[in-house]
Amino acid sequence: MIVLTDIAKQYGRVRANDSISLTLEPGRIYALVGENGAGKSTLMRILAGHTVPDSGTIAVRGASHARLTPALAASLGVGMLYQDPLDFPALPVWENFRLGGTARTRVQVVDKLGELSNHLGVCFLPDEPIAALTVGERQLLELLRLLDLGATTLILDEPTTGITPEQKRSLFGLLTRLAREENHTVVLVTHKLSEALEMADAIFVMRQGRLVSRLETPCGEDELVRLMFGEAVDRAGDVPPVSAPQTRRMVLDRAVFAGPKYHLGPLNIAAAPGEMIGLAGLDGSGQELFLRGLCGLDRLAEGGLELDGRRFERNDFKTLHKAGVHFVPADRMSQALFPDLSIREHILLAFPDQAARLEEFRREQCEGRFNLRAHPDTPAKSLSGGNQQRLLLSLIPDGAPLLLMEHPTRGLDAGSSLQVWEHLRERCRDGATIFFFSPDLDEVIEHSHRVLVFYDRMLVADVPRAQATVETLGALMAGKNLEAWHAA
Amino acid sequence: MPRSAWLEQTLWMLAAPALALALTVLVALPSGAPPLQTLQVLLLGGLGSMSKFGQVLTVFVPLMLCAAGLLVPFTARLWNIGIEGQVVLGAIFCTGALMPFDQGGPAHIALALAAGMLGGALWALLAGVLKTWGRVHEIFSGLGLNFVAMGLTIWLIFGPWKRPGVASMSGTETLDMSLWLDRMGRLASSWTALALAAAALVMVAVLLTRTQWGLSLKAVGQNPKAARLFDLSPRRRMLQAFALCGALGGLAGAVQVLGVYHRLLPSISSGYGYTALLVGMMASFRILPVPFICLFFAVLNVGSIQLPLQLNLDSSFSGVIQGLMVLSVFATQGLRAWLIRRREGC
């Protein structure tokens, strides 16, 4: 039995956890839901000893602690599985299993691993480097390792991102067995309500650092949404119609993009002005390379790209940029902004010809059009996620014909996300073509005229809005129903 | 509140030199050097007379040129350790440009200086290209090219450019006086050289703080990936940064040939490139402290020549002091940050 009392954690001005108290009982499955930035991961990291709280206590089986270390938490039976497995990619499976665990020789490790994986019907090659496994397999190995260490409380942070539906089914089956048969406590940290409702006995809802509610399942999804967001979320409405669907803004003709690890193609696609095209696919299926290839960051090894009638045999980044192709990466701070440069300097870099009337231009852009309310000298690293995205969008010139967004609402709260989509729709109405990717299938379906599905480094389907559902897309993303789809 | 903060600030500023002083004394003890007397010999050796000060200025100029040059690649987060070789190549090109002439005038001197800048720039571009196209870290390419440059110099001095008769370590044939830089009265230093150093610093300062190019370079240094998205041509800008730094380093080499030694020597760079790197690190690559630190280091360098003569100590003591000073800056910086983190209660 685990009792958290008045846990508080502050990062700078942000209160990630604000006096949170909750109880976890053995043999039950809990879900911890909330949108991005609600503080779920922070709270769980504190429980797993990976972060130290500013105040509050953690009581495990009656013994109270002010703070935990990973080693201490492990000895208390708490194990945490990260979304991005915390393992050693270059080291082989057996060493990953051995590190931090009981003293065993290699032979003993291989035996133990074999024993545990037999239980689940999986197979691990002991000498294979972890980097060669899929995310789902890595997760499973981590889980086995934690169980071997004697973890009785298992925390899984966004466990189903990046795994196939089949892997998800077996993971959930395993978790259920662990809770019901072996009396373990399972905590699922997720922002996917459907999974929370499917698996959990009780759901904790967090919003802006506070624990707002604890609900027993079954409960209504609407109530959950209301608790998570605070008010009814306005669904963004239908997508604006495409004005001239026959015009060809962009055409890919037998194009092959060559990335650092693999290549994608051949691709044959056309897009019209005003179209919003969503991309769907598991991590590494090719959608990243698609976007990067279109803007010129990765090479066009074969075939041709046509933009507004102009044909390009080589996708030189500079040429495409001048022609109006703009790429917005998901990871803003590390790939798209300059952390120590101010808003003003960013604008000056993006619009050098406005240098003479910089102040006026900045005011127009930031305050007038993009609602970026921050002092112009603020360095980019000090801006909130929402403001960073607003800044990035404000740096794209009006009338840019082709926008490539890697994940437009990453790390944004609901309000900022809505604003971003409104802005993107406006650009579409003005004739821009937008390709975007989001790991959230609901978001992709909601905002696309059509969805391009990627699987195993290939474009496998072009799904119109009318047929885009989570089930259809999910199956195609996992490589199922491909023939059936193409026959239809 | 502000009073104690001001006090704290001053204390920390004094902490680094104080630590350096303490370490220097500690290090000097085993070799039996009397600390106060050593310091005295050092400072007097540099500032004791007008002619000594003239010497200091001749050291100051190449240091200043290199340090000013290094500010540029460092803004782009590039470690141009190859500056030593760039100085040498500047000296080589300068000497080579004057080979056909027995006598000359200001025009020839200008040509030689320009040749020196070209040599340094080309050598820097080599390291730059290896970095931007070959992904070879500039520390290794710079070092490797430094050694190659030294080898090149020795080969030239003992080979094609050797003095008629006997090739010797004292270098190539001395240049005719008409090809020497001007002098300040009886001092060893030259007005032209000083003016060039000052101009270099001002130009670099303006370039980095007031131009679009400087801002773009700063951006490239902070985040090359984002710089690409902003269409700032990070590769081209890095090469430009290398070339500019190399040009100034080459100029320093040319000044050494024309103003100080009047010929090409094996040790023409005298380690000024590396010392300039220390200057930059000590100033945390901020522009304002650079000239002052250069002057101080120059005083130390010239003063240390007296050490073997007067106290039977090795002249590398000046290098020891310089190294300890920069190390102390880093150590106190780190200590300060560590104390702040502890106070914030982690």
Add this chain to the structure above:
Amino acid sequence: MHEFALVLAGILLAGAPLVLATLGETITEKAGVINLSLDGSMLLSAMAAFALASATGSPWTGALGGMAVGAAAAAILGLTNIYLGQSQLAVGFILTLLCRDLAYFLGHSYSRQPGPTFGLWGIPGLSDTPVLDALLGRQSPVVALSLAAIVLCWWWMYKTVGGMRLRAVGESPRAAFGRGIRVRLTRLAACLIGGALVGLAGAAYSLAVKPGWGRPQGCEGAGWIALAIVIFGGWHPVRAAIGAYFFAALQVSGIYLQELFPSVPAQVFQVAPFPMMILTLLAVNLGRVSFVQDMMRRYPFLKRFSGSWPITSPAALGQDFDPKKGL
């Protein structure tokens, strides 16, 4: 054949200090720390070893002294980077210059003085096999030390838990921290052990390979070569040692090649290691250049050549880690 064995013996000797230094730096970098101070600290250790050996009359004491100095220099780097958060490259570079100047300054009185050396060891009973006899029959102890170091280093890194932990820290300090491994302590230990080996390399120079002290000593530049060999060897002890012997062979053969080609200036042979270093670094990175990738895609058989010498650095090399920041 006998001639050839003698040449090999020379390579073993000339390569011994390089092997030691390279192994030491491999350990340090495998944990994620780059120690740029090699060149300077080797000189300082060489001077310290010689001074101590002259004072006590025993080269072994001198060697211990050299190891202590090497570890001390690495400790400064380790402490300022790991615990005080300063840049590895900056501090390492400062130290390399500082240690060199310190070596010349403090060693002033030992310059060109005679002093003890390691002498030679004979392995009895080898006279039957002339080849082995030429190779190992009368060799300096530093050769034995270097060969032992290769084996020990490889065994410790890949066959013990301590070595596994070291590699884990170099791959992902966060994950290692999450497993309860003491990341900072491991890195500091790697610095100290690596530094001690570098110090031993310095002692090997001044007490065996290039005996004596002076300005210059003769081992200037060796530290930089060692840094390059670590990369060339893919951060693997045995491959790094092979690289070290390769460069030693270049140096040794330089003398012979000079006799064969007297018209080629001596400097070419002396500086040859450095352009070679640049060329190997280029070749290492060649696999990532886009043009080459294109060729490999069109002609898949080329992949076999690129795959045979995998050179991936420890993933967290050069990255700082602060456990206080948590995960």
